[in-house]
Amino acid sequence: xxxxxxxxxxxxxxxxxxxxxxxxxxxxxxxxxxxxxxxxxxxxxxxxxxxxxxxxxxxxxxxxxxxxxxxxxxxxxxxxxxxxxxxxxxxxxxxxxxxxxxxxxxxxxxxxxxxxxxxxxxxxxxxxxxxxxxxxxxxxxxxxxxxxxxxxxxxxxxxxxxxxxxxxxxxxxxxxxxxxxxxxxxxxxxxxxxxxxxxxxxxxxxxxxxxxxxxxxxxxxxxxxxxxxxxxxxxxxxxxxxxxxxxxxxxxxxxxxxxxxxxxxxxxxxxxxx
Amino acid sequence: xxxxxxxxxxxxxxxxxxxxxxxxxxxxxxxxxxxxxxxxxxxxxxxxxxxxxxxxxxxxxxxxxxxxxxxxxxxxxxxxxxxxxxxxxxxxxxxxxxxxxxxxxxxxxxxxxxxxxxxxxxxxxxxxxxxxxxxxxxxxxxxxxxxxxxxxxxxxxxxxxxxxxxxxxxxxxxxxxxxxxxxxxxxxxxxxxxxxxxxxxxxxxxxxxxxxxxxxxxxxxxxxxx
Amino acid sequence: xxxxxxxxxxxxxxxxxxxxxxxxxxxxxxxxxxxxxxxxxxxxxxxxxxxxxxxxxxxxxxxxxxxxxxxxxxxxxxxxxxxxxxxxxxxxxxxxxxxxxxxxxxxxxxxxxxxxxxxxxxxxxxxxxxxxxxxxxxxxxxxxxxxxxxxxxxxxxxxxxxxxxxxxxxxxxxxxxxxxxxxxxxxxxxxxxxxxxxxxxxxxxxxxxxxxxxxxxxxxxxxxxxxxxxxxxxxxxxxxxxxxxxxxxxxxxxxxxxxxxxxxxxxxxxxxxxxxxxxxxxxxxxxxxx
Numbered sequence: 001x002x003x004x005x006x007x008x009x010x011x012x013x014x015x016x017x018x019x020x021x022x023x024x025x026x027x028x029x030x031x032x033x034x035x036x037x038x039x040x041x042x043x044x045x046x047x048x049x050x051x052x053x054x055x056x057x058x059x060x061x062x063x064x065x066x067x068x069x070x071x072x073x074x075x076x077x078x079x080x081x082x083x084x085x086x087x088x089x090x091x092x093x094x095x096x097x098x099x100x101x102x103x104x105x106x107x108x109x110x111x112x113x114x115x116x117x118x119x120x121x122x123x124x125x126x127x128x129x130x131x132x133x134x135x136x137x138x139x140x141x142x143x144x145x146x147x148x149x150x151x152x153x154x155x156x157x158x159x160x161x162x163x164x165x166x167x168x169x170x171x172x173x174x175x176x177x178x179x180x181x182x183x184x185x186x187x188x189x190x191x192x193x194x195x196x197x198x199x200x201x202x203x204x205x206x207x208x209x210x211x212x213x214x215x216x217x218x219x220x221x222x223x224x225x226x227x228x229x230x231x232x233x234x235x236x237x238x239x240x241x242x243x244x245x246x247x248x249x250x251x252x253x254x255x256x257x258x259x260x261x262x263x264x265x266x267x268x269x270x271x272x273x274x
Numbered sequence: 275x276x277x278x279x280x281x282x283x284x285x286x287x288x289x290x291x292x293x294x295x296x297x298x299x300x301x302x303x304x305x306x307x308x309x310x311x312x313x314x315x316x317x318x319x320x321x322x323x324x325x326x327x328x329x330x331x332x333x334x335x336x337x338x339x340x341x342x343x344x345x346x347x348x349x350x351x352x353x354x355x356x357x358x359x360x361x362x363x364x365x366x367x368x369x370x371x372x373x374x375x376x377x378x379x380x381x382x383x384x385x386x387x388x389x390x391x392x393x394x395x396x397x398x399x400x401x402x403x404x405x406x407x408x409x410x411x412x413x414x415x416x417x418x419x420x421x422x423x424x425x426x427x428x429x430x431x432x433x434x435x436x437x438x439x440x441x442x443x444x445x446x447x448x449x450x451x452x453x454x455x456x457x458x459x460x461x462x463x464x465x466x467x468x469x470x471x472x473x474x475x476x477x478x479x480x481x482x483x484x485x486x487x488x489x490x491x492x493x494x495x496x497x498x499x500x
Numbered sequence: 501x502x503x504x505x506x507x508x509x510x511x512x513x514x515x516x517x518x519x520x521x522x523x524x525x526x527x528x529x530x531x532x533x534x535x536x537x538x539x540x541x542x543x544x545x546x547x548x549x550x551x552x553x554x555x556x557x558x559x560x561x562x563x564x565x566x567x568x569x570x571x572x573x574x575x576x577x578x579x580x581x582x583x584x585x586x587x588x589x590x591x592x593x594x595x596x597x598x599x600x601x602x603x604x605x606x607x608x609x610x611x612x613x614x615x616x617x618x619x620x621x622x623x624x625x626x627x628x629x630x631x632x633x634x635x636x637x638x639x640x641x642x643x644x645x646x647x648x649x650x651x652x653x654x655x656x657x658x659x660x661x662x663x664x665x666x667x668x669x670x671x672x673x674x675x676x677x678x679x680x681x682x683x684x685x686x687x688x689x690x691x692x693x694x695x696x697x698x699x700x701x702x703x704x705x706x707x708x709x710x711x712x713x714x715x716x717x718x719x720x721x722x723x724x725x726x727x728x729x730x731x732x733x734x735x736x737x738x739x740x741x742x743x744x745x746x747x748x749x750x751x752x753x754x755x756x757x758x759x760x761x762x763x764x765x766x767x768x769x770x771x772x773x774x775x776x777x778x779x780x781x782x783x784x785x786x787x788x789x790x
Contacts, residue, residue: 036674036676037644037645037646037674038644049414049417049418051414051418070417070422072420072421075418075419075420076420079419080418080419082411082418086440087408087411087415087444088412088415088440089440090435090436090439090440100419100420100436101419101420101421102420103420104419104421105420134443137539137540138539139539148419149418149419164671166539167537167538167701167743168743169538169739169742170539193674193675196746233675234675235676235679238704238749238768238771239746239750241768241772242750242768242771242772242775245768245771245772245773245775245776246775246776246779248772248776249772249775249776249777249779249780250780251776257746258749258750259749261750262750262753262754265754265758265775266754266757266758268779268782268783269758271757271758273753373598373599373603374597374598374599404641447591448591448594451589451591451595452594454553454557454589455587455595455597457553457557457578458552458582458587458656459607459608459656460582460583460612460659461579461607461611
């Protein structure tokens with residue numbers, strides 16, 4: 001549904017932020033975008049939202065070029081969740097906060113109510129509908145930001161480092177939410193530095209370096225040893241790195257998660273690992 | 275103005291602003307504006323300040339033209355424009371030639387303004403560029419959830435809240451952190467800081483202050499007794 | 501004498517429940533202590549108590565005491581405590597108050613009334629220490645996130661405190677930046693004997709360096725001690741197991757299943773070496789018995 005076609009973006013000073021980047025995301029995909037700070041990840045997603053206009057190349061949504069379309073309209077197809085939810089929260093209750101988008105777009109009151117209820121349920125916030133948004137915990141605020149995007153029923157959800165600053169349990173809850181949304185058909189584009197999350201949840205990885213797409217493919221293949229992961233500023237997940245070290249001992253496994261590696265090692269020793 | 279003490283520069287800003295308010299002839303205000311331009315030239319300010327000054331000049335011109343169009347006399351319109359330009363220009367000069375923390379130190383140590391207040395004045399100056407970035411970020415975040423802008427005046431005003439509220443809350447949190455961290459770095463402990471050479475008054479400061487006092491006396495006399 | 505001692509310390513912000521509850525904790529001189537725990541466990545409050553902002557800046561009510569270099573923090577002012585403790589807050593960007601890099605470092609020293617020649621020398625020293633040499637006149641606004649983080653560290657290092665407190669210093673950095681930051685901190689710790697108290701929820705980042713781990717939950721110390729003791733204790737607690745770094749999830753998971761005991765791995769290389777040997781031995785054993 002999203003097609004980024006050889007997009008280039010230059011800053012006024014003449015530096016490239018994104019260089020001839022091409023990327024397609026189909027309905028229902030779960031794609032992680034990785035790369036070091038300054039590699040162009042955020043610029044690329046801002047281009048998709050129409051917050052920036054490409055210097056060259058084009059971006060299509062469902063076959064229609066997005067050039068000149070206002071961000072508010074793109075938001076109906078593509079939801080965007082910023083890293084810092086504090087930048088958008090301003091209303092007195094969680095439900096009102098979520099209702100903001102549809103109200104802006106002039107939906108009928110009944111339609112707004114229904115959409116809000118659905119988005120709150122999807123983000124597991126139904127119980128907090130009447131709560132004061134600013135007093136929520138970090139993880140809950142991030143879910144509120146997700147609900148605010150979901151309420152417009154986008155088919156693609158872009159999230160920029162949504163797990164930064166969250167503890168392990170909040171991270172796991174957020175990723176479970178994204179997995180569930182994805183299972184119900186929403187495509188996910190997750191910008192992240194966290195390779196453990198990428199290994200566990202994404203089905204496809206895109207790596208940017210110096211504004212260019214340098215890798216676009218399977219998650220397991222990314223860490224199989226062929227790709228220049230370190231050179232792109234990424235760090236392999238612990239299991240993948242240990243697995244690579246084990247190759248010199250003649251033990252081959254494609255594990256990228258701890259329990260996979262442990263399963264492989266236990267099986268080699270004739271034991272089941274559950 | 276770089277080697278002038280911050281206290282002297284503050285005095286220049288305040289007293290020359292006072293002149294601008296008291297003087298009523300376009301010629302006299304023109305002279306003050308000329309003085310300001312000379313100070314700009316003498317202080318070798320960064321290019322960005324001239325850009326700000328240029329914008330200010332245009333705005334002053336527009337203001338004067340508006341006054342004139344609304345039926346004010348030509349001289350009065352000119353006076354209004356020059357006054358605004360001079361007073362704002364003085365602040366641009368101050369900011370372009372003074373380190374923010376020197377201003378804080380001058381306010382706190384020489385003028386005995388409680389340091390928390392002195393700090394707030396200067397911190398707000400330091401944060402103007404950050405604030406602009408933040409405004410943009412908030413606007414973008416709201417646009418991504420359907421904020422469209424435009425519409426009737428009441429709708430625009432209402433929409434404005436969606437930007438202002440997160441911004442204010444974030445700024446409050448931020449200045450809290452800043453105040454605390456400054457205290458953690460030993461600011462305002464009552465200990466004699468070594469802002470020494472940078473804020474102490476020197477010979478040229480006393481000269482400048484004397485000239486300012488004389489000028490102010492002259493302007494006041496001209497305004498009220500002549 | 502320990503660098504920081506929390507002596508049965510409890511604290512509540514005005515009108516709220518206890519943020520910290522009966523904390524007993526020692527940070528030894530030269531220690532690299534890492535504090536972890538779920539959101540809202542009191543990690544930030546612990547940092548603020550170590551530098552005196554709690555209770556001096558926030559008020560609230562407290563019981564017990566915090567002693568820094570032997571001195572009760574409730575007795576001294578924040579400025580006095582700052583002579584021993586350098587603090588880098590979570591929102592380090594708001595901590596930077598000047599226009600240029602050199603001025604930022606100078607600000608700390610000017611507040612202490614240092615001579616200008618000393619200040620100029622120290623600026624050079626600390627900027628070199630954190631890898632910002634040559635950027636003296638750069639505008640703070642033009643620095644990258646990682647550079648700003650380093651500058652905030654340089655600005656508190658300038659007074660040569662014996663203790664450095666950092667609240668989630670790597671949260672805005674990419675993996676490479678986080679790795680470099682911790683290598684820098686570990687170097688300072690090793691070379692100057694400076695004690696570190698660092699809040700970090702991604703324990704994988706500090707596994708190679710930490711000599712003490714403290715896990716907070718609900719304002720209390722859930723476990724504390726050497727990493728090799730704390731990580732297994734976390735692994736056994738359902739609420740904390742997810743925080744165990746993946747490398748140790750591998751180790752502890754395997755130990756459980758295989759009834760084995762592996763060394764206290766600090767990195768993947770150590771793990772691969774030991775596991776490789778283990779697998780090879782098992783294979784030989786299997787061949788023999790077959």
